[in-house]
Amino acid sequence: MKVKMQAPITKNEKKELTIQDLSYDGLGVAKVEGYPIFVDNALPGETVEALITKVGKSFGFAKTTRIITASADRVEVKDRQYTQTGIAPLQHLAYGAQLRFKQQQIENLYAKAKLDIAVKPTLGMTDPTHYRNKASVPVRLINGKATIGFFRKHSHDLVPMTDFFIQDRKIDAALATLQDIVRRLQIEPYNEFKHSGVLRNIMVRRGYYTNELMVVFVTRSEKIASKKTLVEMITEEIPDVVSVIQNINPTKGNAILGKTDKLLYGNAQLRDEVLGLKFDISAQSFYQVNPQQTQVLYQTAIDAADLTGDETVIDAYSGIGTIGLSMAEHVKSVQGVEMVETAVKDANHNAKLNNTTNAKFVTGKAEVVMPKWQEEGLSADIVVVDPPRKGLTPEFINAVGKVGPSKVIYISCNPATLARDLQLFQELGYSAKSTQPVDMFPMTTHIESVTALTKD
Ligand SMILES: C[S@@+](CC[C@H](N)C(=O)[O-])C[C@H]1O[C@@H](n2cnc3c(N)ncnc32)[C@H](O)[C@@H]1O
Structure with a gap:
């Protein structure tokens, strides 16, 4: 006779867990009667109180509600925004321990x-922060205003933010100005549930050695109001911008960029340097971040x-x-x-x-x-x-x-x-x-x- 295995935990119960390992995607791993539970915000060596969020056939998920014994490698997370979005899933782990983990x-x-x-x-x-030379942020309507940020983990709810922690600070500053310009020009943000609205994403790339900035406005269709004024405001308020591109992405899926690029201002490429050589980079080309x-x-x-x-x-x-x-x-x-x-x-x-x-x-x-x-x-x-x-x-x-x-x-x-x-x-x-x-x-x-x- 086949015996039906039952998970030793139930959904929504709170349980004290001892974390034994860190999974490849940064979750703490605990075992209850040999049954693995992947725990958000928990590090090896820690004992935590956790809320069981999902119970599967062979493993479950939980999130830490209280740290009972903290690891010596735990770093205090000051800004919850990043943990909510998953932009920096190892932020709570000391950098030396991150390197050993890899x-x-x-x-x-x-x-x-x-x-x-x-x-x-x-x-x-x-300095392992503010290193990314490229940002690609969604734009959505929050409290009646076009807002940039990052999606909450496992969802498409936007968490508003203008300091992205791992992005070049000059890119973050440019993004904040771009959000302001979009609001002043009342450019309508994209609504992915209705597949309506205009502005889906803003991508900004920066040449680390040249300071040049490329701005890409990803829109649902070709129509975008006040194009000329938009370019004038961008170049006036962010003088390092050498390129403004409109990318048209009419699809319903998760792909950020569409196939069509329209040059609205300046160069179609951004220049940077690597090991003393010059490189021109198009919006659609891969470039190490x-x-x-x-x-x-x-x-x-x-x-x-x-x-x-x-x-x-x-x-x-x-x-x-x-x-x-x-x-x-x-x-x-x-x-x-x-x-x-x-x-x-x-x-x-x-x-x-x-x-x-x-x-x-x-x-x-x-x-x-x-x-x-x-x-x-x-x-x-x-x-x-x-x-x-x-x-x-x-x-x-x-x-x-x-x-x-x-x-x-x-x-x-x-x-x-x-x-x-x-x-x-x-x-x-x-x-x-x-x-x-x-x-x-x-x-x-x-x-x-x-x-x-x-x-x-
Ligand atoms: C990790 S990137 C490396 C690019 C480059 N070596 C660098 O360091 O900037 C991988 C590249 O492979 C390209 N690619 C993906 N699949 C490919 C395939 N099947 N054949 C050739 N190139 C491919 C991508 O467009 C991308 O430019």
């Missing part, structure tokens, strides 16, 4: 995948490649060419592949901008282009990969194995897919001694790392 997360995944690769201590920042740590990340990758000057390099998932062009001066040639056409245009433009003649970038899906290059007999000494969170595909990895570079430099923003892909590389005769985490996203649970694989 190292440990990779170690755990490697242990599960039976990968014998050492994980070095995470390279962190001196932590300008200080990007240099640490790329330098780690360049050092891991141990270049002699004679290498041919493939830069896969090349974005606007930042990694490839940073390497180009140390190697014979660079060939990049990237899916987003605008980013590829930016990359080839950036090569010219820096007088780099030994690098070129093509548009395509890496998993399609790499096997094609391999069939065409392309040779490469080094392949650098920097994929999105879903990691690489077996087709891509197999093609790299056939090209047979002596090194593969894997820059990853997701240790779970990294571990999966490293197993495949291992089967093809590529192994790694160590992984270097670099903290690109302080106060959040995101983990970036560099791993150098060599052919056995």
